[in-house]
Amino acid sequence: MVDAPKRGSVVVPVESTPTLRATVTHLVESAAGGEFSSIHFVVFATWRRDDPDTADREAAVDRLLERVATWAEADLADVDDVEVGDVEVVTAIVGDDEYLFGADDYVRELAAYADEHDAETVVLDPEYTPVGNTTLLQPLEFALSSTDLAVREAPVTRPTRRERLRKEATGIRFAATFALSLAFYLALGDPLYWFDLASGVASAAVVAITLSRISLDADPSLSRTPIRLLRGAVYVPALLYEILKSNVVVARVILDPRMPIDPTLNRVRVIVGSGLPITTLANSITLTPGTLTVRARDGNLYVHSLIPWARDGLFDGSLERWTRFVFYGREAARLPTPRERDDVGIFQGPDATEEYPGTRADGGSIPEESTREDSPDAPAADGPVADAAASNAPAADGDEEVTAE
Amino acid sequence: MIDALGPARLALIVVFSLLGLFFTFVSMTGVIRLPDVYSRAHTASQADTLGAGFTLAAVALAAGWEGTGFKAVLLVFFIFVTNPTAAHAIARAAFEEGTVPWTEGDERR
Amino acid sequence: MSVVDASLAGGYAVGDFLLVVAAGFVVLAIGMLYRAVKGPTMQDRVLAVNVLGTNTVVILAILGAALSEPTFLDIALVYALLNFLMAIAISKFTVERGGVL
Numbered sequence: 294m295v296d297a298p299k300r301g302s303v304v305v306p307v308e309s310t311p312t313l314r315a316t317v318t319h320l321v322e323s324a325a326g327g328e329f330s331s332i333h334f335v336v337f338a339t340w341r342r343d344d345p346d347t348a349d350r351e352a353a354v355d356r357l358l359e360r361v362a363t364w365a366e367a368d369l370a371d372v373d374d375v376e377v378g379d380v381e382v383v384t385a386i387v388g389d390d391e392y393l394f395g396a397d398d399y400v401r402e403l404a405a406y407a408d409e410h411d412a413e414t415v416v417l418d419p420e421y422t423p424v425g426n427t428t429l430l431q432p433l434e435f436a437l438s439s440t441d442l443a444v445r446e447a448p449v450t451r452p453t454r455r456e457r458l459r460k461e462a463t464g465i466r467f468a469a470t471f472a473l474s475l476a477f478y479l480a481l482g483d484p485l486y487w488f489d490l491a492s493g494v495a496s497a498a499v500v501a502i503t504l505s506r507i508s509l510d511a512d513p514s515l516s517r518t519p520i521r522l523l524r525g526a527v528y529v530p531a532l533l534y535e536i537l538k539s540n541v542v543v544a545r546v547i548l549d550p551r552m553p554i555d556p557t558l559n560r561v562r563v564i565v566g567s568g569l570p571i572t573t574l575a576n577s578i579t580l581t582p583g584t585l586t587v588r589a590r591d592g593n594l595y596v597h598s599l600i601p602w603a604r605d606g607l608f609d610g611s612l613e614r615w616t617r618f619v620f621y622g623r624e625a626a627r628l629p630t631p632r633e634r635d636d637v638g639i640f641q642g643p644d645a646t647e648e649y650p651g652t653r654a655d656g657g658s659i660p661e662e663s664t665r666e667d668s669p670d671a672p673a674a675d676g677p678v679a680d681a682a683a684s685n686a687p688a689a690d691g692d693e694e695v696t697a698e
Numbered sequence: 699m700i701d702a703l704g705p706a707r708l709a710l711i712v713v714f715s716l717l718g719l720f721f722t723f724v725s726m727t728g729v730i731r732l733p734d735v736y737s738r739a740h741t742a743s744q745a746d747t748l749g750a751g752f753t754l755a756a757v758a759l760a761a762g763w764e765g766t767g768f769k770a771v772l773l774v775f776f777i778f779v780t781n782p783t784a785a786h787a788i789a790r791a792a793f794e795e796g797t798v799p800w801t802e803g804d805e806r807r
Numbered sequence: 808m809s810v811v812d813a814s815l816a817g818g819y820a821v822g823d824f825l826l827v828v829a830a831g832f833v834v835l836a837i838g839m840l841y842r843a844v845k846g847p848t849m850q851d852r853v854l855a856v857n858v859l860g861t862n863t864v865v866i867l868a869i870l871g872a873a874l875s876e877p878t879f880l881d882i883a884l885v886y887a888l889l890n891f892l893m894a895i896a897i898s899k900f901t902v903e904r905g906g907v908l
């Protein structure tokens with residue numbers, strides 16, 4: 294296998310949690326920093342291999358592992374100084390040959406797996422609770438402490454904007470922000486006039502000092518930015534063509550006296566990195582008349598579509614493909630479409646395939662399941678988010694309703 | 699200065715501004731006719747993209763590349779970057795407030 | 808002689824034509840004002856005002872070209888940015904938790 298034994302392997306038990314995405318990033322970063330040579334993402338099977346009716350659960354687990362692997366690859370691609378193949382990403386299902394009860398069984402399986410793959414470390418996702426058992430994490434850590442595995446919790450928190458807003462300042466970020474602001478200033482002014490030059494440098498410096506660590510959350514890479522810009526230049530005409538096409542179709546629908554619209558809210562899981570790539574994709578979707586991005590959550594885009602034609606276009610994923618092309622190259626563009634991956638859902642109308650994910654739906658009833666899934670996002674769970682705002686909110690909300698009436 | 703493109707350029711100015719006017723008209727019709735805030739946001743993006751795009755292209759042609767035409771192009775770029783973001787913020791605010799999208803058979807809002 | 812002074816047809820110049828187009832945009836803006844007044848929800852109004860703002864930007868740009876006033880384009884740029892800020896700020900504060908963007 295790998296002939297550098299001093300860098301060990303790490304085992305990470307995973308399940309679908311809000312912090313999973315950040316945990317994957319943390320692991321990839323640790324591995325890129327030279328801490329691990331291979332990362333094993335494992336899922337405990339809650340069924341036995343030869344049980345009947347396990348196909349669905351197995352499929353769900355397979356999808357989860359596939360997603361984790363894709364995230365890890367995307368993160369690896371984002372780390373510049375790591376060769377592909379330098380860090381190994383493995384996914385596995387463990388314990389599908391016996392029933393697992395209690396924390397001890399899980400730990401035994403985990404230790405066996407770690408032993409088999411020469412792993413000495415276990416990293417836990419802070420929100421990890423296997424099979425929805427909320428009290429298991431503590432005993433799991435306790436039981437793990439009796440083995441000779443090193444255990445730590447991934448230092449991630451719920452990815453709220455508040456924590457992501459400020460990153461550390463680096464020279465290259467400062468330079469990039471400065472250059473961009475100065476270029477914009479001089480484009481509006483006269484680059485040959487000394488006053489414009491001097492005031493431009495001053496204001497660009499102010500912008501770079503105050504905003505360089507907010508507007509850029511990673512160092513712009515000198516090797517990658519030019520090629521991305523180039524591919525972006527190829528993307529713009531393609532996007533304009535899409536916009537033109539859907540403008541004509543939507544214009545016909547709107548001017549039609551019968552107005553045959555059939556709006557629905559849909560979900561589509563997209564495989565693009567967080568930050569700029571997903572912003573580009575969501576903006577492109579919104580720019581195209583007939584589709585409108587309403588929310589982005591955990592790699593899912595909630596997209597409102599005006600007519601079935603636009604919805605089909607969305608599920609065919611040509612914009613997603615283009616975005617992957619712009620940011621990751623031609624290889625990545627060849628992934629299957631959302632429809633082929635079966636990662637799409639329709640929330641409304643006669644073709645509905647999933648429950649409406651309302652946060653505070655006024656009309657319909659909210660299904661129990663989705664309420665619980667949403668609860669991590671609900672205001673109460675957000676804890677530190679703007680105490681002052683929270684205390685003002687009810688009053689403001691009340692006023693709103695009075696004026697709206 | 700009228701360059702060699704003369705008549706073609708004038709024709710393009712006329713065609714582009716009329717197209718821009720047309721798509722903004724469609725957008726206005728949609729904003730008035732459509733039943734809820736989400737569907738209105740779709741048609742608002744028509745005014746933002748082709749309505750503003752074609753008209754500003756006409757402006758750039760009329761003003762020439764020296765100075766103003768460049769700013770018209772910059773303006774298109776700005777509109778294309780900021781307006782979908784604004785539309786997303788508005789739609790998301792509606793979603794967070796619990797507005798359920800209109801579907802076939804609902805009452806108009 | 809600049810492009811806007813070029814004769815189009817029947818003695819009218821391109822600049823005159825652009826002024827007529829700008830007038831058309833003003834009429835459309837009045838149509839959109841209906842939605843801003845009627846609502847019914849806050850988001851409808853914000854959306855209508857946002858579209859109106861884009862419309863204003865376009866009108867400013869057309870006037871800038873038609874009247875040969877290059878500074879109008881700068882005003883249009885600033886207006887476009889303010890329009891964006893307006894939409895974001897109002898969306899943010901109409902939601903109680905302020906978590907939009």
